[in-house]
Amino acid sequence: MSAQAFTLDDLKRILREGAGTDEGVDLDGDILDTEFDALGYESLAMLETGGRIEREFDVTLDDGALIDARTPRALIEVVNTLLVPAGIV
Template sequence: MKPLTLAGLATILREVAGEDDAATLEGDIADVPFAELGYDSIAVLEMAACLSRDYGVNLSDEDVLGDATPRKVLELAGTEIAPAP
């Protein structure tokens, strides 16, 4: 199974929200809640479904809703974010 990365998570978010509707996922987004990135609960739940299907990562609704961030999702998936160069 391919490893989940921050870039991979951003790609999934763009896919579930639609490229035209996708929020800006540039810069240091790891600790920014999904809502502040412009993603509603439906997009975040679709992201979780994609993570389950494509990566075998099963997250509860509570894991990804509320103040969840990309970093939290990656940590729950057992992935660490590499420090910026």
């Protein structure tokens, strides 16, 4: 998939597909600055999420990316720094 940017909607879709959602967690709410642990996504779920992001967006997340990016906003920023702008090879 070629994308201009990795968005919150992309992340929510990948989280739901890979790890589902915890009961009582509203991913459609204001979650940008909520830590993944509070959203019910622990290390195994985040590894699955990272793998899906890598495959779908053709990026490579370094070992610390998923540990350091503790919120959706932080992970989105990391992924977007890795995406090559359209037309630049």
